[in-house]
Each structure stands twice: as C-alpha cells, then as structure tokens.
Amino acid sequence: MSKAPRQAAAPPQTSDSKPGRTRLPRDIKVMLVAAFLIAVGFGLVAPVLPQFATTFDVGATAAAVIVSIFAFMRLVFAPAGGALIVKLGERPVYVAGLLIVAASTAACAFAQDYWQLLVFRGLGGAGSVMFTVASMALVVRLAPPESRGRVSGA
Numbered sequence: 001m002s003k004a005p006r007q008a009a010a011p012p013q014t015s016d017s018k019p020g021r022t023r024l025p026r027d028i029k030v031m032l033v034a035a036f037l038i039a040v041g042f043g044l045v046a047p048v049l050p051q052f053a054t055t056f057d058v059g060a061t062a063a064a065v066i067v068s069i070f071a072f073m074r075l076v077f078a079p080a081g082g083a084l085i086v087k088l089g090e091r092p093v094y095v096a097g098l099l100i101v102a103a104s105t106a107a108c109a110f111a112q113d114y115w116q117l118l119v120f121r122g123l124g125g126a127g128s129v130m131f132t133v134a135s136m137a138l139v140v141r142l143a144p145p146e147s148r149g150r151v152s153g154a
Contacts, residue, residue: 022144024151031094031135032154038101038131045105046070049121056114066121073125074132081126081133090141094134100127 050063084093104124111117136152143151 022147024144024147025142027142028139028151031138032151034098034131035135038098038128041102041105045108049108049117052108053114053117056117058114062114066117069118069122070125070128073122074129077126077129078133081129084130085134085137090134090137094131094138097127097130097132097134100124101131 046067049066050060053063053066054060081093081097101124104120104127107120108117108124111120139148139151
C-alpha cells in the first residue's frame with residue numbers, strides 16, 4: 001500500500017499579505033513607526049544645529065562638534081547600553097532611550113549657552129544608542145525568524 005507524498009504546509013498568510021510573508025507582530029509595527037519618527041526628527045534638527053551653535057559666538061569647528069558629539073556618545077555609550085539591556089530588559093531600555101532622545105532634543109531648543117547645547121546633544125546620543133540596541137534585541141526576540149531580515153531593513 002503506497003501513500004501519497006505529503007506536501008509541505010504553506011506558511012500562514014492573511015488576505016493582505018504577500019505569498020510567503022507572515023504578518024508582523026503589532027509591537028514590531030509600533031517600533032518601526034517610532035524609529036521613523038525619530039529619524040524624521042533627527043533629519044529636521046541635525047542640519048540646523050551648527051547654525052544654532054554659532055549664535056553662541058563659537059567658531060565653525062565648535063559648531064561641527066555639536067553634530068559630532070551625538071555620534072561620539074553613541075560610540076562611547078554602546079557597551080553600557082548593552083549592559084543595561086541585560087540588567088533591565090529590552091522594553092524599559094527602549095522606552096528610556098526614546099524618552100532621553102526626545103527630551104534632550106527638545107532641551108537643545110532651550111539651551112542658554114554652547115556647553116548646555118553640547119551636553120544635551122551628548123545625552124541624545126546616549127539615548128539613541130539605548131533605543132537602537134534595544135530595538136534590535138526586540139526584533140530578534142519578537143519578529144518571526146523568517147521576517148527578521150525584512151524587519152531589520154525596514
């Protein structure tokens with residue numbers, strides 16, 4: 001008695017998904033929206049920061065440092081961001097990072113001198129690495145394995 005070969009089960013689909021793609025969890029969609037809003041905010045704020053810095057009677061180099069301090073603090077704070085995730089978990093670090101970036105960016109608008117502006121931008125870099133590293137950890141944990149690359153790219 002010969003049995004017919006079993007066919008592989010098709011991946012789960014919804015009416016609005018493309019063949020072979022699974023729906024992303026709601027948490028992932030929320031993270032993508034948040035990342036997009038942060039990127040838009042960064043794109044609006046970063047170009048005007050050097051010009052704003054020059055209003056504090058500093059030269060071009062000091063004005064450029066205002067942009068660079070953000071990236072420098074991301075680099076310096078990255079190991080601590082990873083340690084915070086291990087200690088506190090992804091979600092609290094993600095939310096704290098977003099709040100730090102939002103608050104420090106808003107504080108930049110109210111800086112009274114160059115050094116305040118520099119500190120606020122540095123804090124923003126630390127918060128940025130917190131939410132970036134936490135979001136990647138959340139993607140690994142929450143996204144379906146077959147969608148992780150697509151989510152990371154988005």
